[in-house]
Amino acid sequence: MQLHRMLGLLVVSVSVSSLMFTGCTQQRNFEAEAEAQTPTTAAQPQERQANVPYVPTPEKVIERMLKLANVSSNDVLYDLGSGDGRIPITAVQKYGASRAIGIEINPELVQRSRENSQKAGVTDRVSFLQQDLFQTDLSQATVVTLYLLPSVNLQLRPKLLQELKPGTRIVSHDFDMGEWKPERVERVQGSARQHTIYYWVVPENPSANLQ
Structure with a gap:
Protein backbone atom coordinates (compact mmCIF):
# COMPACT_ATOMS: atom_id res chain seq x y z
CA MET A 1 0.00 0.00 0.00
CA GLN A 2 2.79 2.34 1.00
CA LEU A 3 4.63 1.49 -2.22
CA HIS A 4 1.54 2.27 -4.35
CA ARG A 5 1.14 5.67 -2.66
CA MET A 6 4.79 6.54 -3.26
CA LEU A 7 4.54 5.49 -6.91
CA GLY A 8 1.37 7.57 -7.30
CA LEU A 9 3.03 10.66 -5.82
CA LEU A 10 6.05 10.15 -8.07
CA VAL A 11 3.85 9.98 -11.20
CA VAL A 12 1.97 13.16 -10.20
CA SER A 13 5.26 14.97 -9.50
CA VAL A 14 6.71 13.99 -12.87
CA SER A 15 3.49 15.05 -14.66
CA VAL A 16 3.45 18.48 -12.98
CA SER A 17 7.13 18.99 -13.76
CA SER A 18 6.51 18.05 -17.39
CA LEU A 19 3.64 20.54 -17.67
CA MET A 20 5.76 23.31 -16.14
CA PHE A 21 8.64 22.54 -18.53
CA THR A 22 6.26 22.46 -21.50
CA GLY A 23 4.74 25.79 -20.49
CA CYS A 24 8.16 27.43 -20.24
CA THR A 25 9.19 26.00 -23.60
CA GLN A 26 6.02 27.30 -25.26
CA GLN A 27 6.54 30.74 -23.76
CA ARG A 28 10.07 30.92 -25.13
CA ASN A 29 8.81 29.86 -28.56
CA PHE A 30 6.15 32.58 -28.55
CA GLU A 31 8.80 35.17 -27.71
CA ALA A 32 11.05 33.86 -30.49
CA GLU A 33 8.15 33.99 -32.96
CA ALA A 34 7.31 37.56 -31.92
CA GLU A 35 10.93 38.60 -32.51
CA ALA A 36 10.97 36.78 -35.84
CA GLN A 37 7.82 38.64 -36.94
CA THR A 38 9.26 42.06 -36.09
CA PRO A 39 10.08 43.73 -39.45
CA THR A 40 13.81 44.07 -40.03
CA THR A 41 13.13 47.50 -41.52
CA ALA A 42 11.54 48.82 -38.33
CA ALA A 43 14.47 51.17 -37.77
CA GLN A 44 14.20 52.55 -41.30
CA PRO A 45 11.96 55.53 -42.14
CA GLN A 46 8.40 54.50 -42.94
CA GLU A 47 6.93 55.56 -46.27
CA ARG A 48 5.72 59.10 -45.82
CA GLN A 49 2.19 60.01 -46.76
CA ALA A 50 1.47 63.17 -48.72
CA ASN A 51 1.49 65.90 -46.08
CA VAL A 52 1.12 68.86 -48.43
CA PRO A 53 -2.23 69.49 -50.12
CA TYR A 54 -2.13 69.75 -53.90
CA VAL A 55 -2.64 73.37 -54.92
CA PRO A 56 -1.53 74.19 -58.49
CA THR A 57 0.88 77.10 -58.96
CA PRO A 58 -0.56 79.68 -61.38
CA GLU A 59 1.24 79.95 -64.73
CA LYS A 60 2.08 83.60 -64.04
CA VAL A 61 3.88 82.58 -60.83
CA ILE A 62 5.69 79.71 -62.55
CA GLU A 63 7.01 82.08 -65.20
CA ARG A 64 8.35 84.44 -62.55
CA SER A 72 18.67 77.90 -69.07
CA SER A 73 19.95 75.00 -71.16
CA ASN A 74 22.72 74.48 -68.58
CA ASP A 75 20.26 73.52 -65.86
CA PRO A 88 9.14 70.81 -64.94
CA ILE A 89 7.27 70.89 -68.26
CA THR A 90 7.46 74.69 -68.47
CA ALA A 91 11.15 74.69 -67.48
CA VAL A 92 12.00 72.49 -70.46
CA GLN A 93 9.44 73.77 -72.94
CA LYS A 94 9.85 77.53 -72.46
CA TYR A 95 13.21 77.98 -70.73
CA GLY A 96 15.22 75.24 -72.40
CA ALA A 97 16.32 73.36 -69.28
CA SER A 98 18.39 70.34 -70.29
CA ARG A 99 16.43 68.13 -67.90
CA GLU A 104 5.68 63.57 -56.26
CA ILE A 105 4.40 61.02 -53.73
CA ASN A 106 0.83 60.86 -55.04
CA PRO A 107 0.64 58.15 -57.74
CA GLU A 108 -2.40 59.72 -59.43
CA LEU A 109 -0.59 63.03 -59.84
CA VAL A 110 2.50 61.25 -61.14
CA GLN A 111 0.39 59.57 -63.79
CA ARG A 112 -1.26 62.86 -64.71
CA SER A 113 2.17 64.53 -64.96
CA ARG A 114 3.43 61.86 -67.32
CA GLU A 115 0.36 62.27 -69.50
CA ASN A 116 0.83 66.05 -69.53
CA SER A 117 4.50 65.74 -70.50
CA GLN A 118 3.55 63.40 -73.31
CA LYS A 119 0.98 65.88 -74.61
CA ALA A 120 3.62 68.63 -74.41
CA GLY A 121 6.10 66.48 -76.33
CA VAL A 122 8.87 66.76 -73.73
CA THR A 123 9.14 63.19 -72.41
CA ASP A 124 12.74 62.98 -73.65
CA ARG A 125 13.82 65.63 -71.13
CA VAL A 126 11.18 65.51 -68.40
CA SER A 127 10.62 62.65 -65.95
CA PHE A 128 8.40 62.19 -62.92
CA LEU A 129 9.27 59.97 -59.97
CA GLN A 130 6.85 58.72 -57.34
CA GLN A 131 9.03 59.28 -54.31
CA ASP A 132 9.21 60.79 -50.86
CA LEU A 133 11.11 64.01 -51.49
CA PHE A 134 13.04 63.49 -48.25
CA GLN A 135 14.46 60.28 -49.71
CA THR A 136 15.33 61.74 -53.12
CA ASP A 137 18.95 62.32 -54.13
CA LEU A 138 19.13 66.00 -55.09
CA SER A 139 22.85 66.19 -55.83
CA GLN A 140 22.40 66.56 -59.61
CA ALA A 141 20.10 69.58 -59.38
CA THR A 142 21.22 73.07 -60.37
CA VAL A 143 17.74 74.54 -59.71
CA VAL A 144 15.19 73.39 -57.13
CA THR A 145 11.60 74.64 -57.05
CA LEU A 146 9.19 74.24 -54.12
CA TYR A 147 5.58 74.85 -53.22
CA LEU A 148 5.27 73.01 -49.94
CA LEU A 149 4.52 74.31 -46.43
CA PRO A 150 6.58 76.32 -43.90
CA SER A 151 7.12 73.30 -41.63
CA VAL A 152 8.15 71.09 -44.56
CA ASN A 153 10.55 73.75 -45.84
CA LEU A 154 12.26 73.85 -42.45
CA GLN A 155 12.58 70.06 -42.32
CA LEU A 156 13.93 70.06 -45.85
CA ARG A 157 16.46 72.88 -45.37
CA PRO A 158 19.32 70.75 -43.95
CA LYS A 159 18.96 68.25 -46.80
CA LEU A 160 19.12 71.02 -49.38
CA LEU A 161 22.24 72.53 -47.84
CA GLN A 162 23.97 69.16 -47.48
CA GLU A 163 23.17 67.67 -50.89
CA LEU A 164 23.07 70.61 -53.29
CA LYS A 165 26.24 72.00 -54.79
CA PRO A 166 27.24 75.59 -53.97
CA GLY A 167 25.64 77.93 -56.47
CA THR A 168 22.46 75.86 -56.84
CA ARG A 169 19.39 78.11 -56.98
CA ILE A 170 16.29 77.44 -54.92
CA ARG A 187 5.51 89.56 -55.25
CA VAL A 188 3.26 88.45 -58.08
CA GLN A 189 -0.34 89.61 -58.24
CA GLY A 190 -2.64 86.74 -59.19
CA SER A 191 -6.29 86.80 -60.11
CA ALA A 192 -7.42 86.07 -56.54
CA ARG A 193 -4.46 87.06 -54.33
CA GLN A 194 -0.86 88.15 -54.18
CA HIS A 195 1.82 85.45 -54.33
CA THR A 196 5.29 85.65 -52.80
CA ILE A 197 8.41 84.12 -54.35
CA TYR A 198 11.59 83.47 -52.33
CA TYR A 199 14.99 82.96 -53.93
CA TRP A 200 18.20 81.52 -52.41
CA VAL A 201 21.59 80.43 -53.68
CA VAL A 202 23.32 77.57 -51.84
CA PRO A 203 26.45 79.03 -50.20
CA GLU A 204 29.92 77.51 -50.19
CA ASN A 205 29.92 77.16 -46.39
CA PRO A 206 26.42 77.22 -44.88
CA SER A 207 26.10 78.42 -41.31
CA ALA A 208 25.90 75.64 -38.73
CA ASN A 209 22.57 76.95 -37.41
CA LEU A 210 20.95 76.35 -40.81
CA GLN A 211 21.88 72.67 -41.04
Whole structure:
Protein backbone atom coordinates (compact mmCIF):
# COMPACT_ATOMS: atom_id res chain seq x y z
CA MET A 1 0.00 0.00 0.00
CA GLN A 2 2.79 2.34 1.00
CA LEU A 3 4.63 1.49 -2.22
CA HIS A 4 1.54 2.27 -4.35
CA ARG A 5 1.14 5.67 -2.66
CA MET A 6 4.79 6.54 -3.26
CA LEU A 7 4.54 5.49 -6.91
CA GLY A 8 1.37 7.57 -7.30
CA LEU A 9 3.03 10.66 -5.82
CA LEU A 10 6.05 10.15 -8.07
CA VAL A 11 3.85 9.98 -11.20
CA VAL A 12 1.97 13.16 -10.20
CA SER A 13 5.26 14.97 -9.50
CA VAL A 14 6.71 13.99 -12.87
CA SER A 15 3.49 15.05 -14.66
CA VAL A 16 3.45 18.48 -12.98
CA SER A 17 7.13 18.99 -13.76
CA SER A 18 6.51 18.05 -17.39
CA LEU A 19 3.64 20.54 -17.67
CA MET A 20 5.76 23.31 -16.14
CA PHE A 21 8.64 22.54 -18.53
CA THR A 22 6.26 22.46 -21.50
CA GLY A 23 4.74 25.79 -20.49
CA CYS A 24 8.16 27.43 -20.24
CA THR A 25 9.19 26.00 -23.60
CA GLN A 26 6.02 27.30 -25.26
CA GLN A 27 6.54 30.74 -23.76
CA ARG A 28 10.07 30.92 -25.13
CA ASN A 29 8.81 29.86 -28.56
CA PHE A 30 6.15 32.58 -28.55
CA GLU A 31 8.80 35.17 -27.71
CA ALA A 32 11.05 33.86 -30.49
CA GLU A 33 8.15 33.99 -32.96
CA ALA A 34 7.31 37.56 -31.92
CA GLU A 35 10.93 38.60 -32.51
CA ALA A 36 10.97 36.78 -35.84
CA GLN A 37 7.82 38.64 -36.94
CA THR A 38 9.26 42.06 -36.09
CA PRO A 39 10.08 43.73 -39.45
CA THR A 40 13.81 44.07 -40.03
CA THR A 41 13.13 47.50 -41.52
CA ALA A 42 11.54 48.82 -38.33
CA ALA A 43 14.47 51.17 -37.77
CA GLN A 44 14.20 52.55 -41.30
CA PRO A 45 11.96 55.53 -42.14
CA GLN A 46 8.40 54.50 -42.94
CA GLU A 47 6.93 55.56 -46.27
CA ARG A 48 5.72 59.10 -45.82
CA GLN A 49 2.19 60.01 -46.76
CA ALA A 50 1.47 63.17 -48.72
CA ASN A 51 1.49 65.90 -46.08
CA VAL A 52 1.12 68.86 -48.43
CA PRO A 53 -2.23 69.49 -50.12
CA TYR A 54 -2.13 69.75 -53.90
CA VAL A 55 -2.64 73.37 -54.92
CA PRO A 56 -1.53 74.19 -58.49
CA THR A 57 0.88 77.10 -58.96
CA PRO A 58 -0.56 79.68 -61.38
CA GLU A 59 1.24 79.95 -64.73
CA LYS A 60 2.08 83.60 -64.04
CA VAL A 61 3.88 82.58 -60.83
CA ILE A 62 5.69 79.71 -62.55
CA GLU A 63 7.01 82.08 -65.20
CA ARG A 64 8.35 84.44 -62.55
CA MET A 65 9.91 81.62 -60.51
CA LEU A 66 11.81 80.27 -63.52
CA LYS A 67 12.92 83.73 -64.64
CA LEU A 68 14.12 84.55 -61.15
CA ALA A 69 16.17 81.33 -61.12
CA ASN A 70 17.49 82.24 -64.58
CA VAL A 71 16.77 78.72 -65.89
CA SER A 72 18.67 77.90 -69.07
CA SER A 73 19.95 75.00 -71.16
CA ASN A 74 22.72 74.48 -68.58
CA ASP A 75 20.26 73.52 -65.86
CA VAL A 76 18.84 70.38 -64.32
CA LEU A 77 15.70 71.34 -62.45
CA TYR A 78 14.11 69.35 -59.62
CA ASP A 79 10.56 70.27 -58.61
CA LEU A 80 9.73 68.90 -55.14
CA GLY A 81 6.04 68.15 -54.80
CA SER A 82 5.51 68.47 -58.53
CA GLY A 83 1.74 68.02 -58.63
CA ASP A 84 0.51 67.82 -62.22
CA GLY A 85 3.99 68.50 -63.61
CA ARG A 86 3.50 72.04 -64.84
CA ILE A 87 6.78 73.47 -63.48
CA PRO A 88 9.14 70.81 -64.94
CA ILE A 89 7.27 70.89 -68.26
CA THR A 90 7.46 74.69 -68.47
CA ALA A 91 11.15 74.69 -67.48
CA VAL A 92 12.00 72.49 -70.46
CA GLN A 93 9.44 73.77 -72.94
CA LYS A 94 9.85 77.53 -72.46
CA TYR A 95 13.21 77.98 -70.73
CA GLY A 96 15.22 75.24 -72.40
CA ALA A 97 16.32 73.36 -69.28
CA SER A 98 18.39 70.34 -70.29
CA ARG A 99 16.43 68.13 -67.90
CA ALA A 100 13.63 68.50 -65.39
CA ILE A 101 12.59 65.97 -62.76
CA GLY A 102 9.37 66.13 -60.79
CA ILE A 103 9.20 64.42 -57.40
CA GLU A 104 5.68 63.57 -56.26
CA ILE A 105 4.40 61.02 -53.73
CA ASN A 106 0.83 60.86 -55.04
CA PRO A 107 0.64 58.15 -57.74
CA GLU A 108 -2.40 59.72 -59.43
CA LEU A 109 -0.59 63.03 -59.84
CA VAL A 110 2.50 61.25 -61.14
CA GLN A 111 0.39 59.57 -63.79
CA ARG A 112 -1.26 62.86 -64.71
CA SER A 113 2.17 64.53 -64.96
CA ARG A 114 3.43 61.86 -67.32
CA GLU A 115 0.36 62.27 -69.50
CA ASN A 116 0.83 66.05 -69.53
CA SER A 117 4.50 65.74 -70.50
CA GLN A 118 3.55 63.40 -73.31
CA LYS A 119 0.98 65.88 -74.61
CA ALA A 120 3.62 68.63 -74.41
CA GLY A 121 6.10 66.48 -76.33
CA VAL A 122 8.87 66.76 -73.73
CA THR A 123 9.14 63.19 -72.41
CA ASP A 124 12.74 62.98 -73.65
CA ARG A 125 13.82 65.63 -71.13
CA VAL A 126 11.18 65.51 -68.40
CA SER A 127 10.62 62.65 -65.95
CA PHE A 128 8.40 62.19 -62.92
CA LEU A 129 9.27 59.97 -59.97
CA GLN A 130 6.85 58.72 -57.34
CA GLN A 131 9.03 59.28 -54.31
CA ASP A 132 9.21 60.79 -50.86
CA LEU A 133 11.11 64.01 -51.49
CA PHE A 134 13.04 63.49 -48.25
CA GLN A 135 14.46 60.28 -49.71
CA THR A 136 15.33 61.74 -53.12
CA ASP A 137 18.95 62.32 -54.13
CA LEU A 138 19.13 66.00 -55.09
CA SER A 139 22.85 66.19 -55.83
CA GLN A 140 22.40 66.56 -59.61
CA ALA A 141 20.10 69.58 -59.38
CA THR A 142 21.22 73.07 -60.37
CA VAL A 143 17.74 74.54 -59.71
CA VAL A 144 15.19 73.39 -57.13
CA THR A 145 11.60 74.64 -57.05
CA LEU A 146 9.19 74.24 -54.12
CA TYR A 147 5.58 74.85 -53.22
CA LEU A 148 5.27 73.01 -49.94
CA LEU A 149 4.52 74.31 -46.43
CA PRO A 150 6.58 76.32 -43.90
CA SER A 151 7.12 73.30 -41.63
CA VAL A 152 8.15 71.09 -44.56
CA ASN A 153 10.55 73.75 -45.84
CA LEU A 154 12.26 73.85 -42.45
CA GLN A 155 12.58 70.06 -42.32
CA LEU A 156 13.93 70.06 -45.85
CA ARG A 157 16.46 72.88 -45.37
CA PRO A 158 19.32 70.75 -43.95
CA LYS A 159 18.96 68.25 -46.80
CA LEU A 160 19.12 71.02 -49.38
CA LEU A 161 22.24 72.53 -47.84
CA GLN A 162 23.97 69.16 -47.48
CA GLU A 163 23.17 67.67 -50.89
CA LEU A 164 23.07 70.61 -53.29
CA LYS A 165 26.24 72.00 -54.79
CA PRO A 166 27.24 75.59 -53.97
CA GLY A 167 25.64 77.93 -56.47
CA THR A 168 22.46 75.86 -56.84
CA ARG A 169 19.39 78.11 -56.98
CA ILE A 170 16.29 77.44 -54.92
CA VAL A 171 12.93 79.10 -55.53
CA SER A 172 9.96 78.68 -53.21
CA HIS A 173 6.39 79.74 -53.85
CA ASP A 174 4.81 81.49 -50.84
CA PHE A 175 6.92 80.03 -48.01
CA ASP A 176 10.37 80.91 -46.67
CA MET A 177 12.97 78.85 -44.78
CA GLY A 178 13.09 80.46 -41.39
CA GLU A 179 16.54 81.71 -40.43
CA TRP A 180 17.90 81.18 -43.93
CA LYS A 181 17.24 84.61 -45.35
CA PRO A 182 16.43 84.74 -49.08
CA GLU A 183 18.57 86.73 -51.49
CA ARG A 184 15.48 88.06 -53.19
CA VAL A 185 11.77 88.25 -52.48
CA GLU A 186 9.26 89.13 -55.18
CA ARG A 187 5.51 89.56 -55.25
CA VAL A 188 3.26 88.45 -58.08
CA GLN A 189 -0.34 89.61 -58.24
CA GLY A 190 -2.64 86.74 -59.19
CA SER A 191 -6.29 86.80 -60.11
CA ALA A 192 -7.42 86.07 -56.54
CA ARG A 193 -4.46 87.06 -54.33
CA GLN A 194 -0.86 88.15 -54.18
CA HIS A 195 1.82 85.45 -54.33
CA THR A 196 5.29 85.65 -52.80
CA ILE A 197 8.41 84.12 -54.35
CA TYR A 198 11.59 83.47 -52.33
CA TYR A 199 14.99 82.96 -53.93
CA TRP A 200 18.20 81.52 -52.41
CA VAL A 201 21.59 80.43 -53.68
CA VAL A 202 23.32 77.57 -51.84
CA PRO A 203 26.45 79.03 -50.20
CA GLU A 204 29.92 77.51 -50.19
CA ASN A 205 29.92 77.16 -46.39
CA PRO A 206 26.42 77.22 -44.88
CA SER A 207 26.10 78.42 -41.31
CA ALA A 208 25.90 75.64 -38.73
CA ASN A 209 22.57 76.95 -37.41
CA LEU A 210 20.95 76.35 -40.81
CA GLN A 211 21.88 72.67 -41.04
